[in-house]
Amino acid sequence: MEKLIEERMREVISAVFNIPVNEIRTDASSDNIESWDSLKHMNMVSALEEEFLIEFDDKEIFELLNYELIKTIVLEKIEN
Amino acid sequence: MKQIRKAVKADFEDAYNVLKLFNHPKIKKEDWKRIFTDYWEKNEKYYGYVLEDNNKIVGFAGAVFSERVINDREYKFCNLTSIIVRKEYRNQSLAMLYPLLTMPGYTITVLGPAKETVPIYMKTGFKIMNTNIRIILPKFRLNYRNKPKVVFNLLEIVKLLNSEERKILDDHINFNCKHILVKSNIGNCYMVAVKYLRKNFSFIHIIYISNKFIFSKFINNVCMKLMLRYNIIGVLIDDRLTRGKNIPLSFCYKQKNNVNLYKSSTLTDSHIDLLYTEYFLLDHFSS
Known part of the structure; x- marks a missing residue:
């Protein structure tokens, strides 16, 4: 289940930042993805919400800045 | 780092x-x-x-x-x-x-x-x-019964303001704006406005009113006084500030290219000037 969610999450990130899925490493973050600006960030937030039918609060929106945090928050949301 | x-x-x-x-x-x-x-x-x-x-x-x-x-x-x-x-x-x-x-x-x-x-x-x-601008046209039938006095003299205005209004005046006195007070026997309305030029025409844009009721009641008298005083062709006001009040002989202009945003858990945009x-x-x- 976790693997499948991670897979879908990678696909969302790949589509938003326009990078191949296999290039998204677990240390991916706003620091090492060049196209990660504020607008793309918000697009990613919306895309994740749509993909997993979840909603992030204000604090979470600003926390989704790297792969591991995105994974943790998304999994937490889905489990709840 | x-x-x-x-x-x-x-x-x-x-x-x-x-x-x-x-x-x-x-x-x-x-x-x-x-x-x-x-x-x-x-x-x-x-x-x-x-x-x-x-x-x-x-x-x-x-x-x-x-x-x-x-x-x-x-x-x-x-x-x-x-x-x-x-x-x-x-x-x-x-x-x-x-x-x-x-x-x-x-x-x-x-x-x-x-x-x-x-x-x-x-x-x-x-x-x-809401950034719509209400454009108020001059109307020559004035309210003579309860004719208000429109005060432009700062020293006189200061005497008639409550503490909240006085703070606004003091805080904006060094900026490029006009302070106006409508004094009537049923209450006062303090206003802050800016004068500006657009396509060779001068306007007064009211950006703060302390009392919607007094403002809307005496709008015609106030408009005429402002036009004569500042040599302007029209009076504008942020539409959200007059929400719920009927402003006669006026129309709304939608500012298509100007988006203002707000976030508040306590106020609506009609409170935000x-x-x-x-x-x-x-x-x-x-x-």
């Missing part, structure tokens, strides 16, 4: 190197400096946030703080201004804005943000402010 921290007065010179990137033809260095100047009493002793890399400022998000009394209750306001980040640091802009966008207990405004940033604000709970904002500090009214 990158860091985000509160902007202090001493940051101005370094921050100016980033603010220059706006390349705004009418905003000069001394204008930008006003963002780092304490014009209005406030609890916060900082001017926004800066993004630094190796002790060099590479991004700035200005914050104009103010405290207002509305309907006998105190409210804290923050007007976000001059948000800019060097291109190579754009991935850090949200982190820089985060503390400002999530301040609890504040009514936060963003006036005229770049079009592409609007979804970002909307996603974090901002709403679109342009006082205490970058409009005054950067003199947007004349630009």
Whole structure:
């Protein structure tokens, strides 16, 4: 289940930042993805919400800045 | 090493190197400096946030703080201004804005943000402010029965203001605006307005009224007085400020290219005027 969610999450990130899925490493973050600006960030937030039918609060929106945090928050949301 | 921290007065010179990137033809260095100047009493002793890399400022998000009394209750306001980040640091802009966008207990405004940033604000709970302008046409049938007196003399106005209105006058006395008071036997209305020129025509734009009822009741008399006093062809007012009141012989003009946003858990946009904002500090009214 976790693997499948991670897979879908990678696909969302790949589509938003326009990078191949296999290039998204677990240390991916706003620091090492060049196209990660504020607008793309918000697009990613919306895309994740749509993909997993979840909603992030204000604090979470600003926390989704790297792969591991995105994974943790998304999994937490889905489990709840 | 990158860091985000509160902007202090001493940051101005370094921050100016980033603010220059706006390349705004009418905003000069001394204008930008006003963002780092304490014009209005406030609890916060900082001017926004800066993004630094190796002790060099590479991004700035200005914050104009103010405290207002509305309907006998105190409210804290923050007007976000001059948000800019060097291109190579754009991935850090949200982190820089985060503390400002999530301040609890504040009514936060963003006036005229770049079009592409609007979804970002909307996603974090901002709403679109009604920026329609009501254009009031002159009507020659005046209200003679309860004829109000329109006072332009500051010394006379000061005597007739309550403490809240007096604070507004004191706080804006050094800026490019007009202070007007409508005095009637049923109550007074204090107004703040700016005069500006558009396509060779002069207008008065009212941006604050203390009493909607008095304003709408005597609108014709007030209009005539303003037109004669300031040699203008029309009186404008932010439509949201007169919400719920019928303003005769007037029509609404929708500003298509001007989006203002606000986020508040306590106020609606009809309570939000342009006082205490970058409009005054950067003199947007004349630009």
